[in-house]
Amino acid sequence: MKALEGITVVDFTQVFMGPSATQLLGDYGADVIKIERPKVGDLSRSSIVDPSGLDNPIFYSINRNKRSISIDTRGEEGKQVVLDLIRDADVVVSNFRAGVMDRIGFGYEAMKAINPRLIWASGTGFGESGPYAHKGGQDVLLQALSGVMWRRQSEDIPLSIYPTTLCDYTTGMHLLQGILLALLARERTGEGQRVDVRMFDSMLHMQMQEAATHLNRGTEINWAAMPLSGVFATTDGAVCMVGAFKQEPLRDICAALDLPDTLWQRADLQDPPGHMAAKAELQGLFRDRFATNTTAHWVHRLEEQDLLCAPVLTMADALADEQTAVNNMIVKMEHPGEGVVHVLNSPISLSATPATVDRRAPQLGENTAELLAEHGYDEVRIARLRENGIVS
Secondary structure: OOOOOOOOOEEEEOOOHHHHHHHHHHHHHOOOEEOOOOOOOOOOHHHOOOOOOHHHHHHHHOOOOEEEEOOOOOHHHHHHHHHHHHHOOEEEOOOOOOOOHHHOOOHHHHHHHOOOEEEEEEEEOOOOOOOOOOOOOOOOOOOOOOOOOOOOOOOOOOOOOOOOHHHHHHHHHHHHHHHHHHHHHHHHHHHEEEEEEEEHHHHHHHHHHHHOOOOOOOOOOOHOOOOEEEEOOOOOOOOEEOOOOOOOHHHHHHHHHHHHHHHHHOHHHHHHHHHOHHHHHHHHHHHHHHOOOOOHHHHHHHHHHEEEEOOOOHHHHHHHHHHHHOOEEEEEEOOOOOEEEEEEOOOOOOOOOOOOOOOOOOOOOOOOHHHHHHHOHHHHHHHHHHHOOOOO
């Protein structure tokens, strides 16, 4: 038996935050019914120009183990179809702007009335109140508004966008946690509940150590700005070094980099405040030394001193790394146009009920007929819905 076998999820989510959460629900056995608009579907189906069109890698990376029903919910007939699905569901998930689910007829109170055991989960940018309530919650905007974008290694580095979907993924995982917590609570109470997560909150929460230091001491913690840590160019790449979690890190760095003992023995470099005061000098010395040899050479030297370090890998390097294979982080799926495609596996390993890839990501509306039949619609009614453009 799978961990979430028997759990049915009606999934309104699209793009990344919501689908990343619902894919994991599907990976562990939930029946995830993806509600998609006719002809266009999830926005991630068209987020890149790709030979596979609506079934491109962006879409299929976060939508396996789901079934797609393509339905126009603007009219009463389409709404009724979705209500029939929700009446039998355990979870409804959306990541629209605040208020949209109410406006289209599937808000919490209305859905609770037809299914009291329902877990109604919503991921938004900012929630339903406050000055940003109806502002679009987009990943890059949340990097800016949460303070994450402002905090960088040093003030002379230009402000920039983090190059992967940091906010979406973090909030998606909080959405997943909220759903699982609500399902656990329902086992005890027999009642469903509302789950709300907000990208703004998730990004603040990610910075809990920095926030507590600022709120209670009025000072800033910046882990990227530590004087004995950094990323340094080598003759063939770069090394990341973390000079922390040791009794005498500067002594060991000097040994690894062949810097003179007189450096770490200096009276002004005997504690972290002294290191910070001399940061520019130290970082300059480190840069000069790393630039004289290869990445492999310096990683070996640093590891000899038990210093935390790693080569800076490209995405291609990381995917080809032996550790990726050992951890079974790449899995295969069948694709209707490409044959076998490769995607990342779930990062959560369960010994008795592991994640499995039972379904490739669906084509738009691929499962419409079977889902309607499962909910009591006969062939005549399904055909009429198709003819009227309600489903496809």
